[in-house]
Amino acid sequence: MTKIQISFTLYHKIIASIMLFLGSVCLCYSLGLILLYYQNPIKLYYIYPWVFFYNTEINIFYIWIFFQYILLQIGTLLITWGIRILRGQTIHLPKPFERLVKHDKSEPLPIAPTPTTPTTPTTPTTPTTPTTPTTPTTPTTPTTPTTPTTPTTPTTPNGVLPPVCDLRPIMPPVLNQGETQACTCFATVNCLRFHLLDLGKNAPDNTNMLAPAFLFYNSRAKQYNAVKDPSICCGCKEYSPGKCVCVDTGLMMDFVLDSVSEQNICLSEDFPCREPNITLAAPSTLCYVTALNLFPNVHFSQLDSTYNAKTNNLDVIKNALYNNFPVLICILIKRSFYDSPGVGADGMVPAASASEPTLGGHAMLICGYDDHMQRFIIQNSWSEKWGDKGYCYLQYSFVADINLAGNFVAFYYK
Template sequence: MKRTAKKNNRFGFGWMPDLPDNRDHLYSAPLAKLRVLPTKADLRRHCPRVYNQGDIGSCTANAIAAAIEFDRKKQKLRDFIPSRLFIYYNERSIERSVPLDNGAQIRDGIKSVAKQGACPETEWSYDDTPADSNTNLWPPGAKPRQKPPSSCYKDAKKFRAVSYQRVDRTLSQMKGCLADGFPFVFGFTVYDSFESAEIARTGVLQMPKPREGVVGGHAVLAVGYDDKTERFVVRNSWGSSWGKRGYFTMPYSYLLTDNLSDDFWTIRLVH
């Protein structure tokens, strides 16, 4: 099933599942950490402010930018917001879909920030000019369709992801990654209930109900877990007024079930 950018009145989605690649480096949580996993972990206090992707399908770029900014703060490097539009353009360039707001694959976003880096958003500011709702095609002058200037690519080289791994779909590895102090990006299948006023108010997502409609795919950043509730804490990119100050929780089962989630990636080191 193809999961692409979806247009609605307020927010975009935009996750497309990765294709299998045996060259991916798999993350392995430290054995010492796995032996004594804490019952909960919460990285929210170390996270940058929650972004708002607006009405375009740039969720992968938003989640990856958040992971990069988190790592820069963790490494005590100069803090800045990575240009989400720069990342989203380069993802679509890899996928040869620059004129279209079709979303992107997480792996392509990871590859782009590893090779090209990400310039500060002060150099290539965010713009959520919507594409045509029927064709997903941006008008020629829309900023999301424009290639960033060469100065952005030059500066982006200074800010690259130099260590990243794919996280296996096991509860121990996911929890081990978070307990070790690092978030992970992932994509999940979005059902009708995710757009409800209740989720926007409570930030508590349940498993999809039978016959509930699929509305798209969305990339987010896992930043914690709690064994008592058997839920992950997840950072969204719909602004801080949505959910629990921009965050929500989802059941362990959501991330452990095929066709409900996929493409778990952690960025471990940035320059």
């Protein structure tokens, strides 16, 4: 066997050592920061607070993740090249190949025949006795044709779902949005708390309250960055126990959904409401860090993603309620909703007329239905002193009208 040893110079050894060192530094640095983010992001905040700046046009967090990925790849490449250089100091060449005998393509390659074992002589078989003829079988009587089964009638949703579903006994307490303009955020907060109570991750009272102001600020920041219009922070009309409500509820809803799904939510003690102007100060960076690490990731499903039907699909809403999913609803507030007699102690919302002036939009939470009374059970955010201990009732015809209601959303944790 011939062995040829090729030794590299000291220069190559130094280059390989430097590459291994730099690769190890890059690899340990990027992996360490990524593991620190997943295990204890608060410590990462103290090292790089700018990573958690969310309310910017460019999300710095994604840029930081991409940078760590590039650094990880660079470290891996440097270590791989360094190891290859060090292994190249001694190269063992294989044995020289023996000259192969060439065969004509038309002739088969010489393959040694496998030895065959001699076969033992077979013994003569005895003659078989003739078989007796079989008796003919009696013809089978024809079977009577089966009668065709009648097709089953399709079950209607009301035949499957119970006629009444009421989630009020397991709902979190009614909130009071006061003079803030955050009806969508307050409804979203109680919808999230409903699922957190079910998961055992939130207190049943208001001592461990989620922060609607956190959702409000982030959704407004996203909305402002999208349209570049300062007037979105004050486009309101007077109507409620407070001073005003946002008239752009439908537009606001999209940004609330983006905010809660991307940045989650923190506790109210970390970012409390400041009435009546809920956006006096921005959340601290620590609020964003704790929000991402406090609860599971929030997901949502828009139940009315298509608007080509003349009426909203009430069966989809009922099915969500039956499966313990409260549904967010946005309605247009008519004058009859607020004026006397308006919504009284019985909680019944008077029938709206198209000729009535629209005072704005309002978001609430559907938490039940009653087929006997043909109405949905709604939780409002105007304290327990309003309506039926904070609840009201919307007729099916009101919710089915796309000119009066829409933006049905169900949240869930995953």
